[in-house]
Amino acid sequence: MNFxxxxxxxxxxxxxxxxxxxxxxxxxxFAQDALGDVVFVxxxxxxxxxxxxxAFGDVESVKAVSDLNSPVSGTVCAVNEAALxxxxxxxxxxxxxxxxxxxxxxxxxxxxxxxAYKAFCETVA
Amino acid sequence: xxxxxxxxxxGRRSQLLDRCDVEQFELPEKFRRAEKAPLPQLSxxxxxxxxxELNTRVHGVNTSFYxxxxxxxxxxxxxxxxxxxxxxxxxxHPLAPEYSVQGCKEVIATAKKYLCEISGMDxxxxxxxxxxxxxxxxVMLIKQYHQSRGDQKRCKIIVxxxxxxxxxxxxxxxxxxxxxxASAPDGCVDIEALKAALGDDTAGLMLTNPNPVGLFDENILxxxxxxxxxxxxxxxxxxxxxxxxxxxxxxxxGFDCTHMNLHKTFSTPHGGGGPGAGAVxxxxxxxxFLPKSALxxxxxxxxxxxxxxxxxxxxxxxxxxxxxxxEGVPEASTNxxxxxxxxxxxxxxxxxxxxxxxxxxxFVLDLGAFKKETGVSALDVAKTLIDYGMHPPTxxxxxxxxxxxxxxxxxxxxxxxxxxAAEVFRKVYELAxxxxxxxxxxxxxxxxGRPDEVLAARKPVVRFRPAE
Numbered sequence: 001m002n003f004x005x006x007x008x009x010x011x012x013x014x015x016x017x018x019x020x021x022x023x024x025x026x027x028x029x030f031a032q033d034a035l036g037d038v039v040f041v042x043x044x045x046x047x048x049x050x051x052x053x054x055a056f057g058d059v060e061s062v063k064a065v066s067d068l069n070s071p072v073s074g075t076v077c078a079v080n081e082a083a084l085x086x087x088x089x090x091x092x093x094x095x096x097x098x099x100x101x102x103x104x105x106x107x108x109x110x111x112x113x114x115x116a117y118k119a120f121c122e123t124v125a
Numbered sequence: 126x127x128x129x130x131x132x133x134x135x136g137r138r139s140q141l142l143d144r145c146d147v148e149q150f151e152l153p154e155k156f157r158r159a160e161k162a163p164l165p166q167l168s169x170x171x172x173x174x175x176x177x178e179l180n181t182r183v184h185g186v187n188t189s190f191y192x193x194x195x196x197x198x199x200x201x202x203x204x205x206x207x208x209x210x211x212x213x214x215x216x217x218h219p220l221a222p223e224y225s226v227q228g229c230k231e232v233i234a235t236a237k238k239y240l241c242e243i244s245g246m247d248x249x250x251x252x253x254x255x256x257x258x259x260x261x262x263x264v265m266l267i268k269q270y271h272q273s274r275g276d277q278k279r280c281k282i283i284v285x286x287x288x289x290x291x292x293x294x295x296x297x298x299x300x301x302x303x304x305x306x307a308s309a310p311d312g313c314v315d316i317e318a319l320k321a322a323l324g325d326d327t328a329g330l331m332l333t334n335p336n337p338v339g340l341f342d343e344n345i346l347x348x349x350x351x352x353x354x355x356x357x358x359x360x361x362x363x364x365x366x367x368x369x370x371x372x373x374x375x376x377x378x379g380f381d382c383t384h385m386n387l388h389k390t391f392s393t394p395h396g397g398g399g400p401g402a403g404a405v406x407x408x409x410x411x412x413x414f415l416p417k418s419a420l421x422x423x424x425x426x427x428x429x430x431x432x433x434x435x436x437x438x439x440x441x442x443x444x445x446x447x448x449x450x451x452e453g454v455p456e457a458s459t460n461x462x463x464x465x466x467x468x469x470x471x472x473x474x475x476x477x478x479x480x481x482x483x484x485x486x487x488f489v490l491d492l493g494a495f496k497k498e499t500g501v502s503a504l505d506v507a508k509t510l511i512d513y514g515m516h517p518p519t520x521x522x523x524x525x526x527x528x529x530x531x532x533x534x535x536x537x538x539x540x541x542x543x544x545x546a547a548e549v550f551r552k553v554y555e556l557a558x559x560x561x562x563x564x565x566x567x568x569x570x571x572x573x574g575r576p577d578e579v580l581a582a583r584k585p586v587v588r589f590r591p592a593e
Contacts, residue, residue, distance in 0.1 A: 064524055
């Protein structure tokens with residue numbers, strides 16, 4: 001299981017990379033492994049507002065559909081169209097496959113560093 | 126095996142229908158199809174052999190054990206079919222004059238009376254054609270009720286996170302906002318979470334009891350009281366009624382309306398895409414909002430399906446109720462609970478239950494630790510069971526247990542079958558420790574190995590197109 005040190009992590013198993021005033025959000029290696037093969041992803045549109053702790057989309061795997069909860073609030077400024085077309089990349093390259101970029105950030109959930117997130121995953125596994 | 130389309134030969138045919146004794150009528154041009162439908166052309170014996178061969182390749186409750194949790198795959202007695210095939214039931218027309226269908230009307234009235242008694246409701250409709258259709262109808266009753274009182278702000282339906290997926294889908298289809306509340310560790314409603322979610326915008330709560338992990342929520346009276354206190358109504362999802370029919374009534378638990386899956390609990394065939402029947406019962410104050418048959422000349426009546434719904438399914442359900450009688454109905458439920466507990470205890474020690482307490486009609490195994498230890502997933506176990514001649518249990522549901530297998534043996538299985546099933550589970554458990562690789566590839570002896578689920582979900586081929 002991979003936990004890149006440069007990223008921050010939410011308890012809902014999303015990774016966040018702060019890029020200036022923009023939050024880049026994706027799902028973690030742990031999340032993709034728990035989901036199994038991802039078959040569909042639904043994402044918001046550019047310009048949509050997202051709220052902290054609220055669903056901004058969902059992922060459907062062969063097992064189930066799960067909400068994607070946003071760890072930040074703000075405005076969606078980019079959506080990864082490539083992820084919509086080939087959701088299997090969430091399984092093969094979870095950290096290389098961002099989902100949305102959010103700007104005009106308001107609230108941000110308390111995020112974990114790689115070490116804390118790794119320990120968190122061990123408690124929920 | 127070839128598809129029936131591939132067995133077709135031009136001009137081959139069967140003489141199945143009587144000679145037409147009414148004058149032929151040409152459809153107006155606009156209703157005629159532009160090209161001929163590519164229907165298969167076969168003789169009767171070709172068709173017979175095709176379906177006989179298919180019949181050897183499927184697994185049904187008539188073939189072997191079918192513990193598909195949450196689906197109540199009980200045996201459907203043959204007598205139901207015999208009664209439903211009586212010409213007085215099959216040879217009627219929905220527009221026939223009422224005096225000529227009095228027997229059928231009596232079936233509906235009697236089935237309604239018994240099912241109202243079992244559910245603790247005052248009135249009922251048989252129009253909904255399936256469980257989710259019943260949910261839709263029931264939640265629309267709640268919506269109509271609030272609207273009739275001018276209570277426009279009630280826009281939210283509360284659904285626990287352990288619920289069947291149809292619950293939030295239904296609430297959304299009815300135009301409500303879905304409020305998910307987290308379950309307590311035992312899968313029951315978290316009272317504090319419920320209190321926090323309730324307010325003057327609460328339209329209602331949708332709940333299954335026993336809940337989707339097979340446990341009876343002992344706080345049910347408190348739960349329905351809290352919802353009513355906030356001005357909401359309570360909807361009982363009858364999916365798990367097989368655990369409590371004739372023992373506890375949803376109406377007495379404080380629910381205002383409910384659907385009952387006649388095609389599950391009351392032993393009419395299901396699993397093949399229908400027809401089903403999701404009878405919806407309600408308390409008297411909701412009865413004015415029930416859908417009505419189109420023949421009733423009332424103003425503003427609502428229909429969710431034509432006429433009386435899937436009438437012959439109601440006939441089968443009534444045949445079942447009359448066969449069991451007043452004592453038999455609760456006995457079926459208590460046996461369903463006994464069988465589930467017996468099987469759970471026989472399997473315990475190998476695969477472990479997610480909740481170690483007395484279950485209702487079904488139970489959930491948690492294979493999380495087992496997967497960590499062996500690398501074998503719930504999916505691998507399910508696929509391996511096929512090789513032993515057993516239908517797999519429900520997998521990866523409920524979502525609150527991660528590597529879940531959910532078993533519902535039903536009351537119609539004997540102790541011998543349950544002992545055999547437990548033995549199979551023990552063997553599979555050992556196999557996982559000896560040869561996990563073999564299980565990753567299972568099933569090895571089935572007609573179909575592992576279908577590519579990802580490809581099937583992304584690029585489904587749902588229509589046969591003959592080669593040009």
